[in-house]
Amino acid sequence: VLKRGLTCAVSNGSALGITKGFNDPRNHDKLYHDFQQIIPRAREYGIEKIICFSGNRNGLDDAAGLENCARGLDKIVKLAEKNEVMIVMELLNSKVDHADYQCDHTAWGFQLVDKIGSDSFKLLYDIYHMQIMEGDIISTITGHKEYIAHFHTGGVPGRHEIDESQELNYGAIVQAIKGSGYRGFIGQEFIPSWKDPFKALSRAMEICNV
Secondary structure, X not given: OHHHOOOOOOEOXXXXXXXXXXXXXXXXXXXXXXXXXXXXXXXXXXXXXXXXXXXXXXXXXXXXXXXXXXXXXXXXXXXXXXXOXXXXXXXXXOOOOOOOEOOOOHHHHHHHHHHHXXXXXXXXXXXXXXXXXXXXHHHHHHHOHHHEEEEEOOXXXXXXXXXXXXXXXXXXXXXXXXXXXXXXXXXXXXXXXXXXHHHHXXXXXXXXXX
């Protein structure tokens, strides 16, 4: 990607993936090992953000999951601070796509950001996932801009194109994102249903060009 003159907005995190995350202390050593390798490389290549996940609940209540995530992320966020990169935890829906995932509501994510208390840890706000879980997209973005460091898109329902075929008005949403002061990338994570996916992407770029 970089050799072709493009910018990589977000790096992958640990190979443990989505279901095994920071809410389980048994994963902390492996996660720290992985992020120790990833963070300096991200800085070397000019990648400013690295993704992470809470993991699935597996019977764990939200308060305990929050405490475990904060403990597991502590050393990693401090390493990110030294390397001038940011760790971003993705909000995902547990209703359709990621059953039992713990970081599935913005309120829980905001609490975690406050608990960690570092500019090197924020949220990846996936608009598709949060529309499914709680809606109120524009008010959440504009009222909590200090918690959000990256955005993903996707049409609801079906995670397809972000045009007039679905229930969200992405033109208005992107206007709100711009109005909040955000100047980063918006990841196009929708799954094209058109025969020509590049035309679908081109249309998405038109919608997001505000």
